[in-house]
Amino acid sequence: MTSRPDVRTIARIVLALVFLGAGLLHLIVPGPFLRITPHWVPDPQTVVRLTGLAELLGATGLMIPRLRRAAGWALALYAVCVFPANIKHAMDGLTSGTGLGWAYHGPRLLFQPVIVWWCLWASTAIDWPFRRPQAAARVAPISMERI
Template identity: 65%
Template sequence: MSFCTRYCEATYRFPGKTIAKALLAAAFVMAGILQLTAPEPFLAITPDWVVWPQTVIRVTGLLEILGASALYVPRLRRAAGLALAAYAICVFPANIKHAMDSAAEASAFPGWWYHGPRLALQPIIVWWALWCSGVIDWPFHGRRNHPTDWSRPSRQAQTQRLDPLDARAVFRSREILIHNRMNPDTTMLSVNAVVMMIKG
């Protein structure tokens, strides 16, 4: 993939994914910090079969922070998404134990009003990590863009690839248009010159 293609994809990325990735990263960072600084609540919900629970909680807290940070490293983003999704699956037994312990105590807080939605949210977190990292596109890959929707690239734009010569021409056109933005008379001539550069 050429540099120009990566630039265009980053420029016209669906903004909802950017927001969702930021929220996911923030949630994992906060959870990781809590596991490092105040592990007691996490120890209480850790299943008995987990070996060295305190060490596991601290290590996983550090991994959560690293995974959230790796979402913003292009080369590591997909691996980070897979790792965070796998982590969300692995901690599901702890969520179940927390819910069952709460159900065993009538006066336990929080009750099922929290645990029910929390357990239902876990599969969404798995999907969320995979979608934000680009591992999957479901369910949005089949949506067609509105002609006036400039926030997402069209399917043709997504599949188009530019060779290095075209990339230089596109960036040259950007420089020309910025230079001539105050002079409408020369803008059309500049555009025509760039088109000839690409076709030639």
């Protein structure tokens, strides 16, 4: 009998591959990431290297059951922390004439909360919105007769 991987497993593998690719790019081709690093970030080269390393470690952690939840939380936090760079990239892109307008930057910025959720859900840190939490399932509904 063949077992099919479930949607969550596929989502986790895709997410790990995306973070693996991004991590490698941060380390191999840091220039584009340095350009979108906000000016207030100290030592941008080190930060870009560390973000690449964080992505590689997170991708690896997603694939190790014992580390999966911690990796999901770490990658979700990472996605929140890099949001200022995404905003800067959008603002610079709109004013620099790179050709990447709101058709690219708008959805990318709006997708960031989905990435945060994806990290948490694919890592099994959360089940929302697909399953009710166990605690909520144990609570009996309140009937008007008891009030």
